[in-house]
Amino acid sequence: MAQIRLNLRSVTTLIVDCDHFTRGLIAQMVREFGANPPVVCDSGKAAQAHLQHHYSDLCILEAVFPDMDGAELIRWIRRQDKSQLRFVPIIVLSSYTQYRHVTVARDAGANLVLTKPISPQALFDHLAWVAKVRRPFIEAGKYAGPDRRFRTSDSPAGEKKRETDYTEVDHAGAALLEQPSGATPESRKTAIT
Amino acid sequence: MTRASKTIHFPTTRLSELVSRGGGITRELAVEEAKKSVEDLRDLALETILQAIGAIEAIAYSARLNRMDKVDMMEVLIKADHLVTIAATFGLRALEGVLKSLCDVTAGLLALSSNDAAPIVVHVQAMRLLAPDSPPLGTEQSGRILGELSRVREYFHFAPLTISRQSNCGPPEIAS
Numbered sequence: 001m002a003q004i005r006l007n008l009r010s011v012t013t014l015i016v017d018c019d020h021f022t023r024g025l026i027a028q029m030v031r032e033f034g035a036n037p038p039v040v041c042d043s044g045k046a047a048q049a050h051l052q053h054h055y056s057d058l059c060i061l062e063a064v065f066p067d068m069d070g071a072e073l074i075r076w077i078r079r080q081d082k083s084q085l086r087f088v089p090i091i092v093l094s095s096y097t098q099y100r101h102v103t104v105a106r107d108a109g110a111n112l113v114l115t116k117p118i119s120p121q122a123l124f125d126h127l128a129w130v131a132k133v134r135r136p137f138i139e140a141g142k143y144a145g146p147d148r149r150f151r152t153s154d155s156p157a158g159e160k161k162r163e164t165d166y167t168e169v170d171h172a173g174a175a176l177l178e179q180p181s182g183a184t185p186e187s188r189k190t191a192i193t
Numbered sequence: 194m195t196r197a198s199k200t201i202h203f204p205t206t207r208l209s210e211l212v213s214r215g216g217g218i219t220r221e222l223a224v225e226e227a228k229k230s231v232e233d234l235r236d237l238a239l240e241t242i243l244q245a246i247g248a249i250e251a252i253a254y255s256a257r258l259n260r261m262d263k264v265d266m267m268e269v270l271i272k273a274d275h276l277v278t279i280a281a282t283f284g285l286r287a288l289e290g291v292l293k294s295l296c297d298v299t300a301g302l303l304a305l306s307s308n309d310a311a312p313i314v315v316h317v318q319a320m321r322l323l324a325p326d327s328p329p330l331g332t333e334q335s336g337r338i339l340g341e342l343s344r345v346r347e348y349f350h351f352a353p354l355t356i357s358r359q360s361n362c363g364p365p366e367i368a369s
Binding site: 003004005006007008009010011019021022024025028029031032033034055057058084087088089095096097098099100116117120121123124125128130131132134136137138139140141147 | 198199200201202203204205206207208209211212213214215216217218219220221223224226227228229230231234237238241270274275277278279281282293296300354
């Protein structure tokens with residue numbers, strides 16, 4: 001099996017964690033993966049203020065901040081209409097006492113929720129997974145975020161095992177899934193009862 | 194029957210475009226470098242742990258008539274929670290166990306609206322015994338301390354805050 005290789009040289013990362021040491025630890029790992037020095041914030045409000053003027057390619061957030069719930073920040077990001085920011089991959093790191101926020105963060109639109117402490121291996125693997133595995137982005141009444149209904153991390157193969165078989169889109173939508181990297185985001189409207 | 198509209202996008206994020214460019218770093222090298230970098234932070238981590246233990250002790254020992262107010266308990270919980278992450282990152286297993294127990298007890302007391310400081314003070318004393326600058330204890334002695342703390346939790350019927358560590362949402366398997 002070939003080595004996974006990532007080019008994070010131009011990637012801008014936002015890390016939001018109220019603990020100074022943990023912020024530094026995660027930032028150090030991301031730097032060693034080859035990314036630009038991450039932007040770090042210690043509160044949800046500071047993160048919002050940063051994101052209003054700067055784009056980040058990846059957000060790594062704590063599940064709860066002193067000034068707001070992490071889910072609140074995720075929902076705010078996911079509801080940025082007409083902005084690419086709403087599609088930004090979000091990884092949530094939940095600490096020991098924040099365990100109950102795991103499902104809340106997922107339902108707010110996080111791509112991944114991981115528990116601390118996180119090892120360099122785990123962070124790299126999950127970061128690679130978030131970057132390489134394409135998931136449809138759903139905007140519904142109460143939810144905006146990556147499709148939570150996925151079973152495998154790789155492209156499903158074979159009849160009746162395509163992603164579109166369980167995302168309720170037609171074949172035009174399926175074609176978009178197969179578009180090469182660099183394609184502009186497209187959207188299709190469907191209706192559910 | 195109501196019909197709610199749902200939009201499905203198929204975005205290509207800038208992250209997925211950038212990571213797919215040529216060059217970059219292999220997983221093996223990235224992880225190795227990051228591990229070294231984390232290890233370089235060990236001294237700072239131990240210093241941070243000692244400062245935080247001191248801060249928790251100051252709060253716990255300032256309790257009067259064995260009573261601690263909610264704000265102080267919240268402060269203990271936040272500091273202990275941060276310490277769990279740092280202790281676990283640097284392999285201080287026994288200290289991690291005590292800190293998790295402290296989190297369980299403090300969160301339990303807060304949930305019960307109890308201001309009993311005794312269970313917290315007991316944990317703080319145990320935490321000091323297992324602090325990085327304290328004389329090292331053997332596995333048996335550490336196990337005995339953790340066993341006694343579990344009796345405190347059992348007395349109050351406090352369950353661990355995490356039922357399982359298998360809480361990561363999303364499989365990280367990727368096709369190379």
